Amino acid sequence: MKTLYVEGDTFLHRLSPRAKLLGLAALSLVLFLVRSPAVLSVAALLGGIVYSSLRLGWRQSWLRLRPVLLTIAVVALFTLVFNGRHDTLVVVTRLTALALFAAAMTATTSTGDFIDEITRLAMPLERLGLVRAADIGLSIGLVIRFVPEILSRYQAIRDAHRARGLKVRPLTLAVPLIILTLKNADEIAAAIDARGIRAQK
């Protein structure tokens, strides 16, 4: 799995993940309170400048932003039909600004930094006894580790269907996939405990 993070040494790369997260949260609050198209357009333009300062190239930028821009376009069309031009302008500029800043944040923060930050943010929850902060990093590692395995299992089940001349249906595919995968849980859990990874403090 390839992350959306891009190596680099821009100002945004050097900024701490916490500052970026808090900044993005504050920005989204402000953008939702502002209703002036002029201010929102300036914000969208700023977002564009920040994003282009990452020097991703046109093609890369388009590929990354396409899904969210398409959604915005559909919503804009909807708003135009039901609410008129002014509202559409507000919605489009606001959402585009947010999408650009969020995408810039994603492109400049590595997965490892994010996990460290999330673990730190979960510390208060740990004190409340809700979760163990270190478990979050461990689980994320587990998910990334097992996705390729599940995909190859999916292919094996599909091939088994073909070999028997059966039609591939969601149900006959999902059930064996889930049971086969979850049956591994005991072994994996035993392996984790045997290595003392989740040792009690």
Place this chain on the structure above:
Amino acid sequence: MTTRDLVLAALFAAIIVALGLVPPIMLGFIPVPITAQSLGVMLAGVILGARRGGFAVFLVLLLVAIGLPVLSGGRGGLATFVSPTAGYLVGWFFAAVIAGYCSERFVERSQSGIVQITGFFLAALLGGVVVDHALGVIYLAYVTGTGLSTAFIGDLSFVPGDVLKAMIAALAGRAVMVGYPLLPQRA
């Protein structure tokens, strides 16, 4: 949570991610392709129960937030959380928890097959369709400033597909319960 619970949730999160990578399945009788990811969310609740299912979906959302393209079509990153349809995405967590909670309430191992399937279907429907779509519609209406009713009309076209997924989730949930029971029992 025991280590086993943690691993089960992580494995299910991996299943949900993998379901986003496989090509959408075409069903004969409706023209829209079925993207399997929201089916995975219902399955997480129905199979693992509220706590572990909720944690599995939480992990998927966390992966999205930290910039891995794990949603169907290679979407990911924080931008998906500020897009107009973010309500549906965040709603996944509540969908899994509600579907899990209801499954624990409605379904018992001693019941007959048809009762179990009905119980699972209602649970998946409540979580995956009612709760998720309600949150999605509310956020969409709020973001765009269109009224709730307009957003609701736009939402309606996605309801039949999700009802169908709830049906598949119910059948799969019962099949997994027979083959490898995991759902915690709640009196």
